Amino acid sequence: MRNAFIRGLTALAQEDERVVLLTGDLGFKIFDDFARRFPGRFVNVGVAEANMIGIAAGLALGGYRPFAYSIAPFVTLRCLEQIRNDVCYNRAPVTIVGVGGGYSYGPNGPTHHALEDIAVMRALPNMTVVCPGDPVEAELAVLATRFHPGAIYLRLGRAGDAVAHAGRPEFRIGRAITLRPGRDCALIATGAMLPVALATAEILAGKDVSCRVVSMHTVKPLDQALLRECCAEHELLFTLEEHSKIGGLGGAVAEWLAANFAPRRLHCFGAGDEFLHVSGRQSYLRETQGLTPGKIAEETLRLIRSLPARTSGASSSALRGER
Amino acid sequence: MIESARAVRRAVLKMAYAGRTPHVGSALSCVDLLVALYFAVLRLDPARPDDANRDRLILSKGHGCMALYAVLAERGFFPKSLLNEYAQDGGRLAEHPGPRCMPGVELATGSLGHGLSVGVGLAMAARLSRRQSRVFVLLSDGECNEGSVWEAAMFAPSQRLDNLVAIVDYNKWSAMGRTEVMLEPLAQKWRAFGWLTVEIDGHDLKAITDVLSFIPSEPGRPTAIIAHTVKGKGVSFMENNLEWHYRPPDEDDLEKALREIGCRRTGSVGDMGSEG
Numbered sequence: 077m078r079n080a081f082i083r084g085l086t087a088l089a090q091e092d093e094r095v096v097l098l099t100g101d102l103g104f105k106i107f108d109d110f111a112r113r114f115p116g117r118f119v120n121v122g123v124a125e126a127n128m129i130g131i132a133a134g135l136a137l138g139g140y141r142p143f144a145y146s147i148a149p150f151v152t153l154r155c156l157e158q159i160r161n162d163v164c165y166n167r168a169p170v171t172i173v174g175v176g177g178g179y180s181y182g183p184n185g186p187t188h189h190a191l192e193d194i195a196v197m198r199a200l201p202n203m204t205v206v207c208p209g210d211p212v213e214a215e216l217a218v219l220a221t222r223f224h225p226g227a228i229y230l231r232l233g234r235a236g237d238a239v240a241h242a243g244r245p246e247f248r249i250g251r252a253i254t255l256r257p258g259r260d261c262a263l264i265a266t267g268a269m270l271p272v273a274l275a276t277a278e279i280l281a282g283k284d285v286s287c288r289v290v291s292m293h294t295v296k297p298l299d300q301a302l303l304r305e306c307c308a309e310h311e312l313l314f315t316l317e318e319h320s321k322i323g324g325l326g327g328a329v330a331e332w333l334a335a336n337f338a339p340r341r342l343h344c345f346g347a348g349d350e351f352l353h354v355s356g357r358q359s360y361l362r363e364t365q366g367l368t369p370g371k372i373a374e375e376t377l378r379l380i381r382s383l384p385a386r387t388s389g390a391s392s393s394a395l396r397g398e399r
Numbered sequence: 400m401i402e403s404a405r406a407v408r409r410a411v412l413k414m415a416y417a418g419r420t421p422h423v424g425s426a427l428s429c430v431d432l433l434v435a436l437y438f439a440v441l442r443l444d445p446a447r448p449d450d451a452n453r454d455r456l457i458l459s460k461g462h463g464c465m466a467l468y469a470v471l472a473e474r475g476f477f478p479k480s481l482l483n484e485y486a487q488d489g490g491r492l493a494e495h496p497g498p499r500c501m502p503g504v505e506l507a508t509g510s511l512g513h514g515l516s517v518g519v520g521l522a523m524a525a526r527l528s529r530r531q532s533r534v535f536v537l538l539s540d541g542e543c544n545e546g547s548v549w550e551a552a553m554f555a556p557s558q559r560l561d562n563l564v565a566i567v568d569y570n571k572w573s574a575m576g577r578t579e580v581m582l583e584p585l586a587q588k589w590r591a592f593g594w595l596t597v598e599i600d601g602h603d604l605k606a607i608t609d610v611l612s613f614i615p616s617e618p619g620r621p622t623a624i625i626a627h628t629v630k631g632k633g634v635s636f637m638e639n640n641l642e643w644h645y646r647p648p649d650e651d652d653l654e655k656a657l658r659e660i661g662c663r664r665t666g667s668v669g670d671m672g673s674e675g
Contacts, residue, residue, distance in 0.1 A: 096527070116527055119558075127516045127550035134520020137506070139451065139528065142520075157510055158547070162517055165507050166498045 077232040077268075078175055080211035082106050084218030085143060089114050092222055096135055100125050100146035102175070125155040132170040133162035141169060141221075147181065148174030148190030148231060152197055163227045164202040171221050171228045172197075177207060177267045178318025178347070179361040180234035186351040189361075190231070194266075195323025197229040198296045205296040206249060207231040207317075207325075209270025210240040213293050216247035224249055231267060238271035240291070252299035258288035261380055262306040263372075265316040266292045266325040269345075272362075273316050275369035276376065283377060295325050298332055307337040311383055314343050314376055318367060321346035343379055345372055400604045403473055404434045408633050409662045410469035410482055416653045418486025420494050424631035424643040426466040428570040428601075429537060432626055433470040435607035436535060440614075445475040448502035452532050455521055457506045459514020460539035460568060461495040468492050468501065476503035512545025514538065515565055519555050522563040522621075533562045533614050541573025543582055549592070552623075556593030561615035564622045565594070568601060570630035574644055589623035601626030633660050 086109065089095040096117045097110060111118040121128045125146055132142040144151060151174050152159065163170045174193055181188035197205050206228055208214035214232055221228055228249075245253050255270075256277055265273035270291050277287040288310070290302065306313055313333070315326040326344025333342055347365050354364070362368055366375070407430050415423045436456055443453040458467045465485065472479040481501065484490030491500050495509030508514055518536035525532045542548060555563055569585065571578055582588075589596040595617045599606045607626070616622045630644075631637030634656040648656060657663065 119523075121554055122550075124547075124550035124554065126512075126547040127519070127554055130513055130516020130547065130551065131520035131523065131554075134517040134522070135524045135527075136520070137517070138521045138524025140524050158513060158516070161507065161510055162513055166517075 077208060077211050077214040077237045078103075078106060078235050080214040081173065081175075081218055081230075081232055082110060084215035086110050086113065088219055088222060089117065092141065094139065094141040096140045096142045098128050098132055098142055098144045100128050100144075100150065102146050125150050126158050129155040129158035129170070129172070130162050133158070133166060133168040136163075136168035136170045137166065141171070143171045143173050145173040145175065147176045147188060148193050149188065152190070152193040152229065156196060159197075159203075160200055164200045167202055167226065169226055171230055173230045173232065175232045176234050177231045178233075179358040180268070182356055182358040182361050185355065189352070191320045191347045192323070193229070193231060194295055194317070194319045194325065195327065198323065198328060202226055203296065204228045204249060204294065205231070206294050207267035208293050209265060209267060209291040211237055212239060212241040212244060213247060213291065216244065217249070217293065220247055220249050233268040237268050240270045240274055250294045250297050250299060252293065252302040253291040254288060254302070255291060256287070256289040259286040260310065261285070261312040261314060261376065262288040262290060262310045263314050263316060263376070264290045264292050264306070264325070264329065266295055267318055269316040269318050269367065272367065272369055272372065276372045279369055279373040280376060283373075285377060285380060287376070292325060295328055298328055300332065303329065303332055304336070307333075307340050312341050312343070312380055314345060314372075316345045316367070316372065318362070319346055320349060322349055341379075341383075343375070345375075400434055400438050403438055404431055404604065405660055405662065407434055407466060407469040407473055408660045409657060410472070410479070411465045412634070412648060412653055412656050412660075414465045414469070414482055414485045416648045416650070417483070418494070419647045420465075420486045421645045421647060422462045422465070422494070423648065424572070424637055424640070425460065425463040425539065427632045427634065427637065428628045428630045429460070429463050429568045430466045430470075430632065431602045431604055432537060432566060432568060432607055432628070433466050435604050436611065437470050437474045439608040440611040441535070442532070445503065448476060452530050454533045454535065455505045457508070457514040457518050457521075457534065457536045458496065459508055459536050460511065460542055461508030463539070463568070464494070464496045467496065467504070471501060471503040474503075477501050511539065511542040512547040515548055515551035518563055518565075519551050519558070519560065522555075522560045523558060525562055526560070533564065535564045535566060535611075537566045537568060539573075540567055540569045540571065540578045540582060540585075543567060543585070544573070552589065552592045552594065555621045559619035560621045561617065561619055564611070564614055564624065565589070566624040566626055568628050569625050570628040572630045572639070572641060572644070576641075586625045589625070593620065594623035595620045596623040596625065598625045598627065601628035602632055635659060
């Protein structure tokens, strides 16, 4: 997603001369081309995230469209108050770019894992939270920022993220994308869990369970129309995210359900409320949290089969507990 | 300008009384700096507060905003009667300035250590778009304890932002005690970070105007002004007395304070519009 991001940003900067890229001393080599093409519009502000966000706010209030780039936990948590006050409160159209969502920087350890960023960014007024599901969405998300009037938190994976989309879908901030229709339940994913959701749906299809797969790339604001549609068609919703189960996509959907469709059941797949004291790559760490297609499929199946029988409805009765 | 400073002090005292708010001392210590800036230094037009080419002042010490509101009203950005809204339920003027809460208010502040970085960004934006506008950031001395101030202080000279000025309202007091213990040698610190640094008497309107009239003062270098000030300046019993960081003046205090700054109290206490 990192390369897709800079590809999108280069295209955007070509079109819109207000685009300025700031980095907190991260992104070795990947910004060289951007810096060469747009002199004066790329600045390494050094290892100082709070300063970077304040500068970004100043640039935005001075008429520019700055992108402030660093590793996700650094660019959200270290400088949280700058984001809240300078950017959100002052309505400065800054895009904060966090690379390394979830366990992307696995072996670097919990200091580099981003598992609370969505929850924290989502709680800020005037903030939009976008977590592209794959490199295709990442590039489209960058382009979509052009017509978005306010602040955005853009949460990327890292390098080598799996591709979920075959083509280029229509991408609009706040509008979820259904990648696969399904009858029995909805797997609603955000960020790099999107390909995992597709793989899970594939496994479940082999067990005669048909899952709708949704990319909820915008966690704030949620696509309420799509959630309504899911609730109308499915009794069980699943959220998938490489983020704490507290306050992320699962939390956002739970809040929405409680206020709108309380009878629907929701199960949230996400990271546990803990720091990991083992080392490991992203794939290993996902395994420890049950965030693999196999484990998600297993749990999904168990929950679908535990649903009480219903005389009518969209869900396939063959899959119910009485079978 | 002396008369303007007097009018602003009068408005500050009345606002603190009517709003029952603290931070009178902090506001009084930066009145002269703000009056000199708004009446003799800043290139701006109160009738066109959004002009892209305007100079900008950021009050990074947001808790001193009574002085900012009063100066803006005195300079004609908005009617003085609006000062009556200060700290009132439903009013537009809060105890820390909101975003563009009034014409002329450039940035919402209140938490310390934010203004200088934003000022750096604004100065960069001015340079990128080849505008002549300059950015002045007024900080408190206690604020210089914040690490983010020094992140910005370290960065600005590397960008050769000579259109940027940091002014430290050095009244020697923070919320719990004296600031010199941690800050000194303050001017040397700014110099060491690469700023053209000048120390002045922050209540000498002529000295402030003189030094700020030549910005950029050196090509490629931002300027730091260490303005030596007195917390509570102008009211003897508020000067250098930390109590007035917290206590709003009561009716008696107000009466005495207004007499000291050379104003008679006329009309209702909340009447900011009438002349003193």
